[in-house]
Amino acid sequence: DxxxxxxxxxxxxxxxxxVTLRCSxxxxxxxxxxxxxxxxQGLQFLIQYYNGEERAKGNxxxxxxxxxxxxxxxxxxxSSLELGDSALYFCASSVESVRNEQFFGPGTRLTVL
Amino acid sequence: xxxxxQAQTEIxxxxxxxxxxxxxxxxRDTTYYLFWYKQPPSGELVFLIRRNSFDEQNEIxxxxxxxxxxxxxxxxxxxxxxxxVDSAVYFCALSGTGANSKLTFGKGITLSVRP
Numbered sequence: 001d002x003x004x005x006x007x008x009x010x011x012x013x014x015x016x017x018x019v020t021l022r023c024s025x026x027x028x029x030x031x032x033x034x035x036x037x038x039x040x041q042g043l044q045f046l047i048q049y050y051n052g053e054e055r056a057k058g059n060x061x062x063x064x065x066x067x068x069x070x071x072x073x074x075x076x077x078x079s080s081l082e083l084g085d086s087a088l089y090f091c092a093s094s095v096e097s098v099r100n101e102q103f104f105g106p107g108t109r110l111t112v113l
Numbered sequence: 114x115x116x117x118x119q120a121q122t123e124i125x126x127x128x129x130x131x132x133x134x135x136x137x138x139x140x141r142d143t144t145y146y147l148f149w150y151k152q153p154p155s156g157e158l159v160f161l162i163r164r165n166s167f168d169e170q171n172e173i174x175x176x177x178x179x180x181x182x183x184x185x186x187x188x189x190x191x192x193x194x195x196x197x198v199d200s201a202v203y204f205c206a207l208s209g210t211g212a213n214s215k216l217t218f219g220k221g222i223t224l225s226v227r228p
Contacts, residue, residue: 002157033215043204043218056212090158092216100146100208102216104158 003027004093006105014113018079021108025072025093031055032074033094033102034066038087049074081112115140117207119219126195127227133191134222136205142166146208147181147188148216153201161203164188195226 003026013019025032034046045058049068060066063081068074078085088109092102116139126132138147149161162174164181171180176196180189192199202223206216 002160031214035216042220043216045215045217048212048215056215058215088156092158094214100210100214101148101160101163102208103160104150106157109156 002103002105004091004103004105006089006091006108008108009106010109010111012111012113013081015081015083017081017112018077019081019110021076021078021089021091021110023074023076023091023093023105025074025091026095026103029093029095029103030072031094031102032068032072033092034060034074034076035090035092035104036087037090037107038084043090046076078110083112086110086112115142115145115207115209115217117205117217117219119205119222121222122220123223123225125225125227128197129194130226131191131193132195132224132226133189134203134205134224136188136190136219138186138188138205138207140207140209142209142213144210146210148206148208149179149188149190150204150206150218151201152204152221158204162190192224195224197226197228200224200226 005024030051046060048056066076088107091105094102118137145166147164151159176193202221205219
């Protein structure tokens, strides 16, 4: 158990809908990262938050947004869903010390029908 | 831009064989970190090992060992005496620091260990 929690574990929805994925980082970790894993794109970085502020952006679509709350949990919002958004979404957290490991949650498997 | 290449896509070995997973990386950062993660069939990503760019000492941890060579930008990972439970997808990843601390992953190597 990495200490990072993600809910829900599975999500099935229809095209055009909006969903929210939730992540709680490990105790003491200030950085939260979101990644998408799909068959065609592999594991891709979406966005990073550090202590409530957006720190880095990757290949995140404009239909997607995220935020980190004062208690450091984070939410990833996906809207106007398309079939191609079906993927495994991972959250990771890090304390960003010299060790720099990121510990991953179990992921949320999103299926868009 | 950072890039990680895992040229091997699938490897199949018989239990107790040693297996080496190759990883080549590209980065312009002077300080960076290299990682290996394991993704078993259950789907979670498990952190295995980390190496800093300023420490080329190679180590062994149990059945795992790694060979980091800056001169060839390679970070290879070896499992000694493989076991069926080692069957998984293995990802090599690279990160910088601070605002560049995101992980850049390779495409992964599917390792199958047969009894």
